Amino acid sequence: MPPLQRGALPPVVGFIDMDCFYVAVERARDPRLLGKPCAVVQYPTGQRGRPDLRPEDDRWRTGGPMGGIIAVSYEARARGVTRQMSGAEAKKVCPEVILVQVPTAFGKADLQIYKDAGDAVVDLLASRCDATEKRSVDEVAIDITGAAEHLLASRAAAELGAAASAATHLADSALSVDAAKVTRSSARQGHDKQQSRDTSELADGWEEVLRRAASDPVAWRLIAGAVVVKELRQQVESTLGFTCSGGVATNKVLAKLGCGLHKPNQQTLLLPHAAPVLLKDLPLDRLPGLGGDFGQAVKSRHFADFAACWVVGLGSGSLVGRNHRYERFLESVETC
Numbered sequence: 001m002p003p004l005q006r007g008a009l010p011p012v013v014g015f016i017d018m019d020c021f022y023v024a025v026e027r028a029r030d031p032r033l034l035g036k037p038c039a040v041v042q043y044p045t046g047q048r049g050r051p052d053l054r055p056e057d058d059r060w061r062t063g064g065p066m067g068g069i070i071a072v073s074y075e076a077r078a079r080g081v082t083r084q085m086s087g088a089e090a091k092k093v094c095p096e097v098i099l100v101q102v103p104t105a106f107g108k109a110d111l112q113i114y115k116d117a118g119d120a121v122v123d124l125l126a127s128r129c130d131a132t133e134k135r136s137v138d139e140v141a142i143d144i145t146g147a148a149e150h151l152l153a154s155r156a157a158a159e160l161g162a163a164a165s166a167a168t169h170l171a172d173s174a175l176s177v178d179a180a181k182v183t184r185s186s187a188r189q190g191h192d193k194q195q196s197r198d199t200s201e202l203a204d205g206w207e208e209v210l211r212r213a214a215s216d217p218v219a220w221r222l223i224a225g226a227v228v229v230k231e232l233r234q235q236v237e238s239t240l241g242f243t244c245s246g247g248v249a250t251n252k253v254l255a256k257l258g259c260g261l262h263k264p265n266q267q268t269l270l271l272p273h274a275a276p277v278l279l280k281d282l283p284l285d286r287l288p289g290l291g292g293d294f295g296q297a298v299k300s301r302h303f304a305d306f307a308a309c310w311v312v313g314l315g316s317g318s319l320v321g322r323n324h325r326y327e328r329f330l331e332s333v334e335t336c
């Protein structure tokens, strides 16, 4: 393994995204939902005077007024249920789907159980990370440079390589490049390429990566980072009962991008050399800040290649806080 040069190398950044999070929280509270097609629905608006539903009340809904679906289990996604549907539409495409309404308090949705669960995940991750940055109720960027360096100093290279390759997709594998072609909006609905993988598919490209990493300390640290993320994900599942997906890269934009490629309960390593391959055909809306109309405007002005090159060159700077270089880039495009 090449010698470590602490400080001279880019950080090792992980990204954790919980799988179908509100459903997972409901499942942890009610094991009858495990393995079943189910979805969480919003509370019905315009229902003043109805009694509040506390978290411990029976919140299963079989009919009557219901809000829209906000979280869908992967079993229900496989049967055609998507986030945009109403409860009635979901029942039509998947009659066996179980619909659970969010709790309410004072006549409004009460999301505290989901916030508490998200905080518990961050607390657990923080125990082994240099820094954590909560990006949303169920997403966390983590600086795992110290944990990766600790593994490099305490475990044999062959052991780390075997552990990382057995658990981790490479972001420039054929499978990943194919997954990256899916737009963020369809990924959010739960597209049909999101599924658990046969682990034999993970082998694609790893032999070459491990050979090259022997003389590449940046790659070795990221490979160790993949092992850290694998262990953290296992710890989250065994301690809190939630599965999650993970990404590893040298900055949080790329780590998040890698994380979103393979869900649920999978992880992806984005090594520096893989970024151009992955970004070549990437729908721009998969990059933070480039969704919606703005992303379309950027695309129509042929800035896609420029954007891709810029993201590859980004350093993460401080994990916690705003990424000023990336924001300056977005502003510069906006003013063109």
Ligand code: TTP
Binding pocket: 017, 018, 019, 020, 021, 022, 023, 070, 071, 072, 137, 138, 187, 188, 190, 263, 264
């Ligand atoms: P997401 O991370 O977007 O999705 P998810 O965790 O349900 O599924 P995936 O496995 O594909 O990541 O959202 C996290 C939670 O936030 C989700 O479970 C419910 C809530 N949410 C809403 O309430 N409204 C919304 O429009 C979205 C997108 C999410």
